[in-house]
Amino acid sequence: MAPPPHPRRQRPHWSHLGAFALALAAVSIWSTRVTREPPSPWSAPEPTRPLEARLTSVPLDGHRPYVPMRGGVPAAAPLPLRELARMEDRQDWRGIASAYLLAGDARQALNYLGNAAASPDVDSDRAVALALAHAGASEQTALDEALAVLEDVLREQPDHPQALWNHALVLRNLDLPLLAADAFDAVAKLGEPGWSAEARTHAGLLREQTLARGRAWKQAFAATQDLMADSNAPLPLKEAANLPGIVRLAFYDAVRAAPSKDAALRLLPLADTLDRAYGGGTVLHATVTRVAARDFQKREPLARDYARSVRGRTPFPPAFLETLRRSGEDDLYVGALGYELTAGRPVDVAVFARAADGLGDPWFHLIAERERANQEVRDGQWWKAEARVREALRTCAAERLDYRCADLHAWLTDMYLGELHRPAEAHAHALRGWQLAKKQGEWQQERLFLQELAQVARFHHVAPTASAYFRESLARVPDDRTQLNYVHRNLATLAWMDFRVDEARQHLEQSMESGLPLGLNGAGVLADLARFGPMPGAADALSRALSGLRQGQARPGERALLDSIQGEFELERDPTAGRALLRSVLTQAEQWPGDVYARRAQARASAALISDAGRTGAFVEALALAGRQFQVTEVPERCVLAVSVQHERTLAVARGPSGAVHGDFTQTRTAPLGQDASGLVPPALQEALRGCEQVQVLAPPPVNGLPRLLPPDIAWSYRVGHATVGPLPPVDSGEHLVVSNVDTPAALGLPRLPPMSHPPGEDARRVMLEGARATPSRVLEAMATATEVEIHTHGVFSPELSDASLLMLAPEQDGRYALTANQVRAHGLSKAPLVFLAACGAARTAPFPHESFSLPVAFLDAGARAVLAATVDIPDTAGRFFNDVRERIHAGALPSVALRDERQAWLQASPGDRWVHDVLLFE
Numbered sequence: 001m002a003p004p005p006h007p008r009r010q011r012p013h014w015s016h017l018g019a020f021a022l023a024l025a026a027v028s029i030w031s032t033r034v035t036r037e038p039p040s041p042w043s044a045p046e047p048t049r050p051l052e053a054r055l056t057s058v059p060l061d062g063h064r065p066y067v068p069m070r071g072g073v074p075a076a077a078p079l080p081l082r083e084l085a086r087m088e089d090r091q092d093w094r095g096i097a098s099a100y101l102l103a104g105d106a107r108q109a110l111n112y113l114g115n116a117a118a119s120p121d122v123d124s125d126r127a128v129a130l131a132l133a134h135a136g137a138s139e140q141t142a143l144d145e146a147l148a149v150l151e152d153v154l155r156e157q158p159d160h161p162q163a164l165w166n167h168a169l170v171l172r173n174l175d176l177p178l179l180a181a182d183a184f185d186a187v188a189k190l191g192e193p194g195w196s197a198e199a200r201t202h203a204g205l206l207r208e209q210t211l212a213r214g215r216a217w218k219q220a221f222a223a224t225q226d227l228m229a230d231s232n233a234p235l236p237l238k239e240a241a242n243l244p245g246i247v248r249l250a251f252y253d254a255v256r257a258a259p260s261k262d263a264a265l266r267l268l269p270l271a272d273t274l275d276r277a278y279g280g281g282t283v284l285h286a287t288v289t290r291v292a293a294r295d296f297q298k299r300e301p302l303a304r305d306y307a308r309s310v311r312g313r314t315p316f317p318p319a320f321l322e323t324l325r326r327s328g329e330d331d332l333y334v335g336a337l338g339y340e341l342t343a344g345r346p347v348d349v350a351v352f353a354r355a356a357d358g359l360g361d362p363w364f365h366l367i368a369e370r371e372r373a374n375q376e377v378r379d380g381q382w383w384k385a386e387a388r389v390r391e392a393l394r395t396c397a398a399e400r401l402d403y404r405c406a407d408l409h410a411w412l413t414d415m416y417l418g419e420l421h422r423p424a425e426a427h428a429h430a431l432r433g434w435q436l437a438k439k440q441g442e443w444q445q446e447r448l449f450l451q452e453l454a455q456v457a458r459f460h461h462v463a464p465t466a467s468a469y470f471r472e473s474l475a476r477v478p479d480d481r482t483q484l485n486y487v488h489r490n491l492a493t494l495a496w497m498d499f500r501v502d503e504a505r506q507h508l509e510q511s512m513e514s515g516l517p518l519g520l521n522g523a524g525v526l527a528d529l530a531r532f533g534p535m536p537g538a539a540d541a542l543s544r545a546l547s548g549l550r551q552g553q554a555r556p557g558e559r560a561l562l563d564s565i566q567g568e569f570e571l572e573r574d575p576t577a578g579r580a581l582l583r584s585v586l587t588q589a590e591q592w593p594g595d596v597y598a599r600r601a602q603a604r605a606s607a608a609l610i611s612d613a614g615r616t617g618a619f620v621e622a623l624a625l626a627g628r629q630f631q632v633t634e635v636p637e638r639c640v641l642a643v644s645v646q647h648e649r650t651l652a653v654a655r656g657p658s659g660a661v662h663g664d665f666t667q668t669r670t671a672p673l674g675q676d677a678s679g680l681v682p683p684a685l686q687e688a689l690r691g692c693e694q695v696q697v698l699a700p701p702p703v704n705g706l707p708r709l710l711p712p713d714i715a716w717s718y719r720v721g722h723a724t725v726g727p728l729p730p731v732d733s734g735e736h737l738v739v740s741n742v743d744t745p746a747a748l749g750l751p752r753l754p755p756m757s758h759p760p761g762e763d764a765r766r767v768m769l770e771g772a773r774a775t776p777s778r779v780l781e782a783m784a785t786a787t788e789v790e791i792h793t794h795g796v797f798s799p800e801l802s803d804a805s806l807l808m809l810a811p812e813q814d815g816r817y818a819l820t821a822n823q824v825r826a827h828g829l830s831k832a833p834l835v836f837l838a839a840c841g842a843a844r845t846a847p848f849p850h851e852s853f854s855l856p857v858a859f860l861d862a863g864a865r866a867v868l869a870a871t872v873d874i875p876d877t878a879g880r881f882f883n884d885v886r887e888r889i890h891a892g893a894l895p896s897v898a899l900r901d902e903r904q905a906w907l908q909a910s911p912g913d914r915w916v917h918d919v920l921l922f923e
Helices: 020-035 081-089 093-103 106-113 121-135 141-156 161-173 177-188 195-224 237-242 246-257 262-265 268-277 283-292 296-312 317-329 328-344 349-357 362-378 381-397 400-417 423-440 443-459 465-474 480-498 503-513 521-532 538-550 556-573 573-589 596-615 619-629 683-688 776-783 821-826 854-863 879-891 893-907 912-917
Strands: 640-644 649-655 660-666 695-698 716-720 735-742 765-773 786-792 806-808 834-838 864-872 919-922
Touching: 020 283, 020 735, 093 106, 093 121, 106 121, 121 141, 121 161, 121 283, 141 161, 141 465, 141 503, 141 919, 161 177, 161 195, 177 195, 177 465, 195 237, 195 246, 195 443, 237 246, 237 268, 246 283, 246 296, 246 328, 246 400, 262 283, 268 283, 283 660, 296 317, 296 328, 328 349, 328 362, 328 465, 349 649, 362 381, 362 400, 381 400, 400 423, 400 443, 423 443, 423 683, 443 480, 465 480, 480 503, 503 521, 521 879, 556 573, 556 596, 573 596, 573 919, 596 619, 596 649, 596 660, 619 640, 619 649, 619 660, 619 695, 649 735, 683 806, 716 893, 735 776, 735 854, 765 776, 776 786, 776 821, 786 879, 821 854, 834 854, 834 879, 854 919, 864 893, 879 893, 893 912, 893 919, 912 919
Parallel strands: 640 695, 695 716, 716 919, 735 765, 735 786, 786 834, 834 864
Antiparallel strands: 640 649, 649 660, 864 919
């Protein structure tokens, strides 16, 4: 699958690097002040600054007007090596980093800042370096990282001037102008010479430009409101030219409500203006003339009743809908059914779609396709819905109907988040929809896409960015009760994810003050907070939220998820009732393994029950529950380890070689899991496992897939549940596929890996895919019949492109070059191969709390028997390590033992190769 193109956001002004070397004079002045040496012969600082960001060293932070570089980039002056050497002697790492930042080498700056003791000043400079160091790769990731660092600084020191300034720049470059204006206001209040005035100017411009767009949209919306009620209302021709989306919506209602031929024909100038705004054509002109030709003696009363229901926002009576269906006034019928669908009332989608298509207007064809897709989702045929909407997007783009295109991007965003749990694809569609909304000036759509982007960031556990998107959306409509409720309950979720319990409680209380239901996320956080003591009004708020969510056509998986939330809440009030409800959730969820809501329900219920068992010392029960989550009907009687993390709670249960059960339960975790699992298994439990030949690990997400869970001298593997039927074929009974020496696209700039050195002797089973032949489609085809698979290529992890690592292969004719977890999962591996992924970070996964999603898990889901892969970048020579593990397996060793023994041998020969600790086995 070809990765979607990177969105080209306008480059941050603070990343104009060409002139940074010209500011090195400031470094010399600063270093002479520190060392009290004679003045340097370097020239005085320039009258303007080339770097928009602020650095924390006082001599470098004096205000000068910012002038971005235009045109060519001047040649960089050499770094003052003598001064750098003196600073290095003094271990002035921040000073050296500043010199490199000004010289345009942000990566070197990051290296030196890594040597400096942590402090708000160092972290503020680090945020600048992060943004600049990543500017050429993924600007979104760069800004996400910088924002996270700066918010940590401001949490510790709220009035830190440089961090406040840089925080404002990051928000501006994320295109969150109202939040950026507020951040610049905070700088202005500090009263710093020069900086405060510049901050005030930035704040005023950002706020005025943004609110002016909002006013324009609101004025256009207001100008359309009288069209239906007043046949003499002025036609919003100017608004139609500037904001054709919102005006077109009102135009259709005005045509439907026209009481006479003349009233309809009066709308022709508006139709023509809209036709021109959409690139020409006569679709809307034809709509008016067709309606004007109708018999208004029959149509007028229907139009009047239609307008009355729309203006009054009352349901259309079934008898009236039937009258419209029989009348032949198809535009009125489609309009009425559309309102019923929007209100969530039952409508025969097939009837609506046929009538909408019959109008001959692409606008309504796209709406019909969306509703057909909604029906397919309700029928469990999400793949049909996905394909339908993707095709509708192509039609939409060809017809230049940007408003409808944005709507379809929103649909796909929701689909990928809510139904398929594919946030990377959701991000691409949310970003594209946001861009279309901004291009069209659609203020309301912009706000909705801010919320979509926030949800994508939340799924990726990028809490600071998610919070910023949510808060920007609230700043657009600060007095809207629905928006207040929505934003604060989501901010509560983010605070909970970051272990800020008091802040989560405060946001939930603000959401509850709106008087509106808390929604799914709010209800989930309310259940989580129950573990931290009672909260006034919580029981009633949860009951209202769950009751509202259970109404309508909730699917079985959704009902199970709601029951899991209620069960968690009850577990703290009535443990017996809570346990019973949570166990029923497991039974429900197991009936619907393909439903993402059912999987979330199972994960929540399992985590709660496992923690509850650990808290009460029922360690054998906890083992059984962990095994049930991995479809293990009989947990091994010995040499098994279960590890579960439920937010602040951690449980580890071990069965050693004697079968004795040992457990350890704590509830003192104060931060999310890091990049490895070290420390989760206490030394006493590690010792209990030492006599085992190998240890099976049952570790539900988010632990599953983390390295360093056990010491390197213990042979162990992650157990990943998937169905297998019948005995596995011998490893040496089929083809041995080797993918190596891959011709990745030159544009990626990836160095070619050294040629593979194969073990001595002939291997008649070996099938090589090399060079330009190693395309994703050929690799997938060859893997289907192999009993061994080795893939030696580059691996890349990008949450913007995929929710697991990608393997970089040779490009197809259409340009696709990446092998993704979704592609692997969709193709069966009928021979149950042993898979070696000798690629950087091939085992990396997004930190989803309810399911493991990675390349190894995808291979296992597709039918592999075992997968070896690394979670970190590995050297080009790592192929030999994987080959040696393979040879040990062929010599008769268990895979986990082969991995352990080769790791030990490798470390003995090369103690510095720490990456071998991060090679994992999944079975």
